[in-house]
Amino acid sequence: MNSAGHSEATAHRGLELTPFRGLRYDPDRVGSLAAVTSPPYDVVVRPDGVLHLESADPYNIVRLILPQAPTAAARNEQAAKTLRRWLSEGVLAADPRPGLYVYEQRDGDGMLQRGVIGALRVTDPAEGLVLPHEDVMPHIVADRADLMRATSANLEPLLLTYRGNGSTTDTTAIIERTAEQPPLLSTTTEDGFSHRLWSITDPAEQSRIQADLAGHQALIADGHHRWATYRRLRAEHPSPSPWDHGLVLLVDTARYPLRVRAIHRLLHGLPVAEALKPLDDLFRVRHLEVPLPEALDALADAAGAGNAFLLAGDGTFHLVDEPDPDLLARTVPADRPAAWRTLDATVLHATLLDHIWHIPEDSPAHIAYIHDTAATVSKAEHDGGTAVLMHPVHEEVVRDLARQGVTMPRKSTSFGPKPASGLVLRTLDL
Structure with a gap:
């Protein structure tokens, strides 16, 4: 047993995706769902990008993922206060039942991506279940960890891919059947992508997805620093705790290939x-x-x-x-x-x-x-x-190196489309 009490870590096998009660914006309290979304924090690289998003809507998610203040401590405190205020005001509200969320992105060029958002058990590298392909910068991991501690929340999902067998698995069948139903939300962001979200709350369907995913390993497509942050925070908290899991989007790239950009x-x-x-x-x-x-x-x-x-x-x-x-x-x-x-x-x-x-x-x-x-x-x-x-590098080159335990130089690839931040959040207090 290690100091954090994770004695059971080696007893688990396979990816473990857990339903959660997602935090979502009340569409009646914001200008539009598109106006409160943002690209992932590390894509909003310039101050003018932050200002643009802040001015789009007073409740834009960028105020949580990239709070603006003179010091790091002040930024994190501001994000925590903002999140608490939005929860108390009902701007953000938790869904009544735990779900696995089907998420769809589509653009005008024929790109269609669908995957499942859930709380994934955070694993050790020795388990070989979640494969990084890039190194991380320690100061960014420390910064993200401070923000997650302050807010007690996973504010945006990281993007993981896995390779199905190319045919219709239980997961893809459930995803595609769910996508025929009316969504929880539907919006189009200024980059031209349409986004739709559904919640799978039926325990039997959740179990089928969980059983299917347990036979796969995942590649981190986007979010190496957040995954390293999940691992750091899990090690800080005795298990079991909500910190044993982190918010992810899992996409089967045999069914829905991603774009890989430099x-x-x-x-x-x-x-x-x-x-x-x-x-x-x-x-x-x-x-x-x-x-x-x-x-x-x-x-x-x-x-x-x-x-x-x-x-x-x-x-x-x-x-x-x-x-x-x-x-x-x-x-x-x-x-x-x-x-x-x-x-x-x-x-x-x-x-x-x-x-x-x-x-x-x-x-x-x-x-x-x-x-x-x-x-x-x-x-x-x-x-x-x-x-x-x-x-850009081809996805299979990235995956083959990751399976060999070889990480690429940092910031080597950009998989996409990336999930929009602000559509569903996970608080660790629920």
């Missing part, structure tokens, strides 16, 4: 000319006088043949590829699988950031991680920094 880097204080100067004779550099979409096409073509990056920030694009093999041999760690050593993110961090540019990857003063391509370029041009645009 996460780009913005290098503060490093002009493009200075970034390019040390690359002579180490990489091939080609200057592209083309619009962004064509530059990204060139990046995709180059990435198909080997490591490739697109640098921007000076009004044009610079395609950087064909790294010197001797350089890679000197700078990329040799104690990992070949699939890891040849990742663009590995070469970026080990060779370019560490060896050539000498930029610490975990220093917000030196580097930012941005999901939106055009925003990364625009900010680099505005600030005089360098945007490093990446090409």
